[in-house]
Amino acid sequence: MDILNAIVALSNFVLIPAIAYGSQLALGALGVTLIYGILRFSNFAHGDTMAFGTMATILVTWWLQSMGVGLGPLPTALLALPVGIIACMLAVLATDRVVYRFYREVKAKPIILVMASLGVMFILNGLVRFIIGPDDQRFADGERFIVTARGFREATGLQEGLAIKSTQGITVVTAVIVVAVLFWFLNRTRTGKSMRAYSDNEDLALLSGISPERVVLVTWLIVAALATIAGVLYGLDKSFKPFTYFQLLLPIFASAIVGGLGSPLGAIAGGFVIAFSEVFVTYAWKKVLGYLMPEHLEPSGLVQLLSTDYKFAVSFAILLIVLLFKPTGLFKGKAV
Amino acid sequence: MSDTVKTTGLFALVALLIIGTGFVQSWNSALLILNLGLISAVMALGVNLQWGFAGLFNVGIMGFVALGGLATVIVSMPPVNEAWAAGGLRVLLGLALGAATIIGAILTYRAMAPGRKRNLTLLAVLLVGFFVFRAVFDGGVQAVEAVNPSVSGYLGGLGLPVLLAWPVGGLLAAGAAWIIGKTALGLRSDYLAIATLGIAEIVIAVLKNEDWLSRGVKNVIGLPRPVPYEIDLQNDPAFVERATGLGIDPVTASTLYVKLGYSILFAVVLVILLILAQRALHSPWGRMMRAIRDNEVAAEAMGKDVTARHLQIFILGSAICGIAGAMMTTLDGQLVPTAYQPLRFTFLVWVMVIVGGSGNNLGAVLGGFLIWFLWVQVEPIGLWLMQTITSGMSEDYWLRGHLLEGAAHMRLFTMGLILLLVLRFSPRGLLPEK
Numbered sequence: 139m140d141i142l143n144a145i146v147a148l149s150n151f152v153l154i155p156a157i158a159y160g161s162q163l164a165l166g167a168l169g170v171t172l173i174y175g176i177l178r179f180s181n182f183a184h185g186d187t188m189a190f191g192t193m194a195t196i197l198v199t200w201w202l203q204s205m206g207v208g209l210g211p212l213p214t215a216l217l218a219l220p221v222g223i224i225a226c227m228l229a230v231l232a233t234d235r236v237v238y239r240f241y242r243e244v245k246a247k248p249i250i251l252v253m254a255s256l257g258v259m260f261i262l263n264g265l266v267r268f269i270i271g272p273d274d275q276r277f278a279d280g281e282r283f284i285v286t287a288r289g290f291r292e293a294t295g296l297q298e299g300l301a302i303k304s305t306q307g308i309t310v311v312t313a314v315i316v317v318a319v320l321f322w323f324l325n326r327t328r329t330g331k332s333m334r335a336y337s338d339n340e341d342l343a344l345l346s347g348i349s350p351e352r353v354v355l356v357t358w359l360i361v362a363a364l365a366t367i368a369g370v371l372y373g374l375d376k377s378f379k380p381f382t383y384f385q386l387l388l389p390i391f392a393s394a395i396v397g398g399l400g401s402p403l404g405a406i407a408g409g410f411v412i413a414f415s416e417v418f419v420t421y422a423w424k425k426v427l428g429y430l431m432p433e434h435l436e437p438s439g440l441v442q443l444l445s446t447d448y449k450f451a452v453s454f455a456i457l458l459i460v461l462l463f464k465p466t467g468l469f470k471g472k473a474v
Numbered sequence: 475m476s477d478t479v480k481t482t483g484l485f486a487l488v489a490l491l492i493i494g495t496g497f498v499q500s501w502n503s504a505l506l507i508l509n510l511g512l513i514s515a516v517m518a519l520g521v522n523l524q525w526g527f528a529g530l531f532n533v534g535i536m537g538f539v540a541l542g543g544l545a546t547v548i549v550s551m552p553p554v555n556e557a558w559a560a561g562g563l564r565v566l567l568g569l570a571l572g573a574a575t576i577i578g579a580i581l582t583y584r585a586m587a588p589g590r591k592r593n594l595t596l597l598a599v600l601l602v603g604f605f606v607f608r609a610v611f612d613g614g615v616q617a618v619e620a621v622n623p624s625v626s627g628y629l630g631g632l633g634l635p636v637l638l639a640w641p642v643g644g645l646l647a648a649g650a651a652w653i654i655g656k657t658a659l660g661l662r663s664d665y666l667a668i669a670t671l672g673i674a675e676i677v678i679a680v681l682k683n684e685d686w687l688s689r690g691v692k693n694v695i696g697l698p699r700p701v702p703y704e705i706d707l708q709n710d711p712a713f714v715e716r717a718t719g720l721g722i723d724p725v726t727a728s729t730l731y732v733k734l735g736y737s738i739l740f741a742v743v744l745v746i747l748l749i750l751a752q753r754a755l756h757s758p759w760g761r762m763m764r765a766i767r768d769n770e771v772a773a774e775a776m777g778k779d780v781t782a783r784h785l786q787i788f789i790l791g792s793a794i795c796g797i798a799g800a801m802m803t804t805l806d807g808q809l810v811p812t813a814y815q816p817l818r819f820t821f822l823v824w825v826m827v828i829v830g831g832s833g834n835n836l837g838a839v840l841g842g843f844l845i846w847f848l849w850v851q852v853e854p855i856g857l858w859l860m861q862t863i864t865s866g867m868s869e870d871y872w873l874r875g876h877l878l879e880g881a882a883h884m885r886l887f888t889m890g891l892i893l894l895l896v897l898r899f900s901p902r903g904l905l906p907e908k
Contacts, residue, residue: 179664180664180667180668182533182667237894237898240898248663248664249529249531249663249664250897250901252531252663252664252667253824253828253893253897254894254897254898256533256821256824256890256893257890257891257893257894257897258890258894259821259890260817260821260886260887260889260890260891260893261886261887261890261891261894262890263817263886263890264883264884264885264886264887264888264889264890265887267880267883267886268880268883268884268887269880271879271880272883384816384817385675387671388668388671388672388675391668391671392668392672395665395668399664439612443604445683447679447682447683448676448679448683450672450675450676450679451676451679453672454669454672454673454675454676457668457669457672458657458658458669461657461658461661461665461669462657465661465665
């Protein structure tokens with residue numbers, strides 16, 4: 139029995155990665171849920187919106203790097219992030235002008251808007267692949283670790299090392315700031331309140347003089363910012379590949395639905411539920427159990443419930459369970 | 475009458491495009507476009523059944539197509555006897571135990587009263603079942619995959635004629651559709667979309683990782699064919715004589731002969747399915763489906779079981795996609811799990827249905843041919859366009875290389891553009907529903 143080492147191993151391989159991944163998913167799911175709440179359709183182009191914003195950020199990062207500008211220990215991408223957000227906002231507003239506004243005006247069924255978002259997804263995907271190529275891109279620079287495994291071992295004298303990547307730290311800090319600002323905006327400012335009113339009851343909001351186009355505009359701007367931040371954080375933590383971002387759509391949607399579509403708080407909770415389950419189920423528990431169990435009971439296999447390739451199956455299974463037993467999600471979203 | 479003229483005209487246009495390819499490029503590429511066009515048309519028919527008839531939004535077509543491909547392997551490859559001896563039965567036993575766990579969990583859920591006791595029992599059943607399943611299953615898988623992994627390392631198939639795989643592919647896809655339909659239908663439409671999107675990714679993950687079943691990323695190659703091999707034809711004196719009699723080089727003649735053989739087989743399937751779909755559309759059943767699509771509440775008030783009808787048509791449509799998937803893998807002669815890309819196998823089929831005209835079977839077929847033709851030809855056109863644009867730039871200018879390289883991605887862009895344009899300006903498609 140060695141509880142301390144077990145806790146360290148657990149944090150190193152499960153808790154910290156899951157918290158970072160959960161923050162990224164939560165930011166993505168917030169975007170999906172806002173679109174759903176205000177514009178009332180599931181935006182299938184969200185993964186590719188993230189990819190677009192990230193791509194813009196990467197291009198600026200490369201330019202900054204070539205100019206020799208950097209942030210020291212922090213990744214240069216943080217400096218490029220605002221430019222990426224603006225580029226993504228422009229792209230998203232353009233799609234709204236050209237594509238979605240028409241369907242809003244004719245009051246098309248939500249499913250038609252979903253199909254239009256498929257078209258947008260294709261176009262953004264094509265653009266991203268055309269501009270930056272379909273391959274993996276790494277753009278993280280600066281200090282790699284906040285705490286290194288070796289440093290931790292030397293400092294504590296424990297057998298297990300604990301490593302915290304700086305990208306993981308940045309992810310969590312950024313996510314906390316972004317969520318705090320978002321909730322402050324939604325709950326305290328006039329525009330935020332009008333957004334929530336519009337989401338609750340469109341007709342009533344119109345009667346009280348809220349301009350729908352303004353609400354929609356602000357929503358798109360926020361969504362673009364959230365998508366870019368989520369995409370850049372994910373890209374810093376792992377790597378950027380257009381196809382991976384498209385695939386993120388499934389866990390992101392799962393997070394939003396598990397939390398309750400249309401509920402910002404639910405999106406955050408959903409993101410962490412999905413991230414923790416994915417990491418828990420696909421982690422090989424041999425090491426942690428080895429510390430916890432008496433020696434002769436130590437497991438011989440890896441004690442991995444599912445291979446990591448099945449992480450989609452985990453989000454999917456949770457999604458199905460929630461849909462079956464609590465169709466409105468954990469935080470009482472809109473849809474039934 | 476003008477409808478008939480329009481339909482004939484558009485189909486004639488597609489025929490002209492394909493024949494034109496024959497004259498301009500080569501007859502081999504024309505037949506290749508025709509064959510995959512036929513398969514695409516079958517897929518589009520399946521999706522049209524779901525979307526056009528019933529308004530169900532399925533974005534997991536790729537999964538059903540891949541299941542059809544898996545069926546081809548299971549049905550037609552010869553069994554690997556060593557692997558069966560090593561652990562085949564153990565794998566099957568493991569799968570049976572896994573299925574028994576899920577059935578046991580469902581029975582427990584139904585039999586017990588709601589409450590904490592039920593939840594705990596359910597959890598216990600699932601956990602115990604899972605570990606028993608893994609204990610039996612993993613050993614079997616290891617034994618099977620250890621058998622000569624570079625050549626086989628999987629269980630093989632049943633060694634039956636490959637044509638049998640087509641209906642079996644339909645059945646496999648129908649089974650998967652039943653599972654999804656049972657859970658996600660009856661909820662709002664977006665949820666079905668997400669659920670199908672997920673199941674498609676999972677099917678592909680299974681194909682990539684379960685080596686004992688499909689050899690995973692090592693691919694299954696050399697699937698049996700329903701048509702003769704080119705090399706046999708070239709060695710057949712009678713065939714060579716006939717080819718030279720027609721004035722065609724025997725090698726070209728043999729490739730054309732094989733491709734034509736496929737075309738005929740696929741065309742037979744398409745015609746049968748098209749007739750069935752047309753009959754269904756004009757039957758009382760088809761009218762009921764469209765009534766449900768247009769107003770669920772009213773249809774339900776008239777005593778129609780909306781959820782059951784949705785489940786029915788969802789299974790039928792998915793089965794057709796499965797058949798198409800089996801046909802495609804038969805044509806390829808190999809199962810390559812990494813080749814299944816959602817943009818190509820799910821969203822492209824959607825573009826076909828929307829452009830062709832949802833709710834109209836002939837429209838879906840037309841869309842299948844037309845969009846497939848464009849999908850194939852956009853790349854050379856894009857390349858040509860980029861070459862024209864970059865012709866003024868110097869050879870080693872970075873933008874030139876970049877643009878030429880990126881031409882391949884013009885396809886996605888074009889397809890998205892076509893989808894949006896049709897959705898916006900002609901939402902009922904080229905051949906609208908009557």
